[in-house]
Amino acid sequence: MAEIQGPGGPLPFIPDDVTVPQFLLDSQHPSRPVVTNAGNVWLIEDSTGRKVGYEEIRARTHGLANALHLRWNIGENDVVCIFSPNHMDYPAMIWAIHRLGAIVTTANPAYTAEELVHQLRTTSAKLILVHPWNVDTALAAAQAVGIPPENIALVDPLPASASKGSGFITLPELVKQGSSQPTSFTERKLKPGEAKTKLAFLSFSSGTTGLPKAVSIPHYSLVANIVQVATFLNGDTSPPESRGFRPGDVVFAALPFYHAYGLAFIMHALLFYGYTLVVVPKFNFVDMLKSIERYRINFLPTVPPMFVLLCKHPDVPKYDLSSVRSILCGAAPLFGELMEQLSKKFPKIKIGQGFGMTESFTMVAMLALDQHVGTPNSAGVLLPGITARVVRADGSLAPHGEAGQFVFKSPALALGYYNNEKATKETFVDGWLYSGDEVTINEKGELFVLDRIKELLKVRGFQVAPAEIEGYLLEHPDVADACVVSILDDYHGDLPLAFIVPSASAQERIKQDPAEADAIKAKLIKYVADGKIYYKQLTAGVVFTDVIPKNPSGKMLRRLLRDRAREMWKNGQLSSGVKPKL
Structure with a gap:
């Protein structure tokens, strides 16, 4: 397969001598639409109006x-x-x-x-x-x-x-x-070209392994992605009343602004495009339904848990959601069956997925403008200015429909990982970003994310590096070795599960009293819960094992344990205890 170019190009000029606020607040750009919303309202406080x-x-x-x-x-x-x-x-x-x-x-x-x-x-x-x-x-x-x-x-x-x-x-x-x-x-x-190197953000991403890494985002990267998104949306030639994305519309802004999805796409690209943001500090699903009705919200950026609730929550029919024209799901892959369920429930709403990364700050693909409902399991089509490859393990290019690593260029790429030359060299290679995602791209140019070549988990849309949890577990006296994998859940995405080799002292206690095994498992789950943020907890539990399989060089064979965990889950041998928050 030859390199794939995002449709809708070439991009208009991207200024390289302005900061983000200078671009947003002090200048005009040909990709910026004329906004006609009443009073040019940028933000609405959800709780007070x-x-x-x-x-x-x-x-x-x-x-x-x-x-x-x-x-x-x-x-x-x-x-x-x-x-x-x-x-x-x-x-x-x-x-x-x-x-x-x-x-x-x-x-x-x-x-x-x-x-x-x-x-x-x-x-x-x-x-x-x-x-x-x-x-x-x-x-x-x-x-x-x-x-x-x-x-x-x-x-x-x-x-x-x-x-x-x-x-x-x-x-x-x-x-x-x-x-x-x-x-x-x-x-x-700024001097000409300086925006390409002057840092605007140090945004955290788990990268490949280990603790979260600071991604060095220059001003030019965010400005470029704003222009990419605007140029893509400007390509919609259908009548304004039938468009899913329109300047002057109202967007539900509950996805966190600290995260690249909320920060780059919602707060910056959508404000630039003329949206009014209803700002929500803490997400509650029923409150969201009330806000849609109260503020006549038109666009819902979501993550899979929100999408599941729209499909299944019993309160959905109680509210007037007729103002909603489009729903876009991002941050983690969404199962095609859920999209089909929601499209049947809301046949007039444009529904699809998008794809982005902190390292590309942020959007790379979005639902095709000529689609009312996205192709099942597709993350959409590439944005203008994106050049993509699907690369086999041997470095050759895969043809359409064959899986390989998603590698791409974009004017919005980060400079690398802050003060981390090793991680930067692994991910940013000769102007190409090696995403770590296993994908296919079909002949229509649609992107399908299959799996993560990297070891990251995506829990409710958040990146989790198993190595971080493993390192924390290994500090516990009852743990001799640990490997964190996941089982898959429609609502949460990955549910972290730890395979643990108990320490010698723990094994001795279990030998003397078999009930001690459950007590140690509960203790380890609480230990992680007390020390880590909620989405890094062992929501799928702990499984004791005699050994963590490793290759001759000592690298964990994580896939073997992941497959074992998912087979156990399928056979009813695991129960996560996790329920959607309805």
């Missing part, structure tokens, strides 16, 4: 940038961590940091202190902007890495009942202070 438009966001961005510079001297190449759920000021926080020439690293608000420490230490963050929900975790992590308490600011004021953190300045106070003071900083104009 408060609306924020372009002028207010731009003013808040400037005020916050001025305050960050005045109070902490945030400037060129400093790193600021945003540790918060979705928030109305999330875009302003990002763009204020960028106005100062600084770098943003967004952290999962569900992180434990240990996980946040890894991110703060890797990025050498100077300042943390934290939501009150997360202040205790932020304090513990900041102390561990030497960030002083005065370098923490709260996104919102703490409730009066809070026992800690009452002395921290808040973001509303910072915006007010910065807006009332003369401008203390000079926003720099």
Whole structure:
């Protein structure tokens, strides 16, 4: 098979001398549609209905940038961590940091202190902007890495009942202070080509193995992907009333802004394209149904668990969802049967999948514009500007329909992994990104993701490196060896399961009392639950084994145990205990 080019090209000019906020807030581009939504509303607060438009966001961005510079001297190449759920000021926080020439690293608000420490230490963050929900975790992590308490600011004021953190300045106070003071900083104009190397984000991805790695995202990468998405959507020549994606529509923005899907696609590409975002800090399915009805939402970006609930939740018929025109599922593969179920339930809605990576920041493929319902199991067609190969294990190119590794070029590719030359060389090779995904591409140019060549799991759309959980388990005195694999579930995707070789002392206790085996398994499940974020837990349980199979060089033969686990699951020998949150 020859190289596959994304349709709809060539791309219009992508500026290489502007930062992200300069592109979004200060300039016009031929791919940007004219927006006609009432009052040019950019954001709506889900809980209150408060609306924020372009002028207010731009003013808040400037005020916050001025305050960050005045109070902490945030400037060129400093790193600021945003540790918060979705928030109305999330875009302003990002763009204020960028106005100062600084770098943003967004952290999962569900992180434990240990996980946040890894991110703060890797990025050498100077300042943390934290939501009150997360202040205790932020304090513990900041102390561990030497960030002083005065370098923490709260996104919102703490409730009066809070026992800690009452002395921290808040973001509303910072915006007010910065807006009332003369401008203390000079926003720099980039030199031609500089946007291709100047870092905008250090976004975390598990890469191939081990702890999550910081992906170095320059300003140009996000600008390029925004242009790619806009150019693709502009290719829809059908009448406006029949389009699934339209400027001026309203999008449900509950997918997390710290994640590439929410950060690059929803917050940036969709805002650029003229969407209004209904900002939701914490997802609840029934609340989503209410929001669709209340705000007449048109577009639902989803992940597989949300998709399953739309198919099966008993409350769906109770709400008016007639405003919805399109549903796009991403972050993890979706079973074709679910798409068929949902399309039968909502025959008027355009439904399909997309594909993206943090390393390509972010979208690579989307539902074809001329399809009402995507081809079962397809991740869509490539975006303009993407050049793809399907590469066999021997390095030769696979023909249409034959499986191989998905390798591609894009103007939106990251620079590599921050301060990790080895991982960068493994994934970014001569301008090509080696995705680690096993795929096929058919003669229509549709992408089908079959499996992960890399060892990553996708749990509810989140990347999980088995090696991280294995390393943590090996610290436990009852574990001699460990291998983490998964079973597959429609709702959650991969469900992590640990094969454990008990330590000698654990084996002796089990020998003396066989009931001790179940007690040790429960203890190990709790140990991981206490130490790791919710999607890294052993939701499929623990299985004891005599040995972890390995090849002569010592590398685990993970596939053997994965196949064994899935056969056990199929035969009813495992029960995950996991239920969809209805």
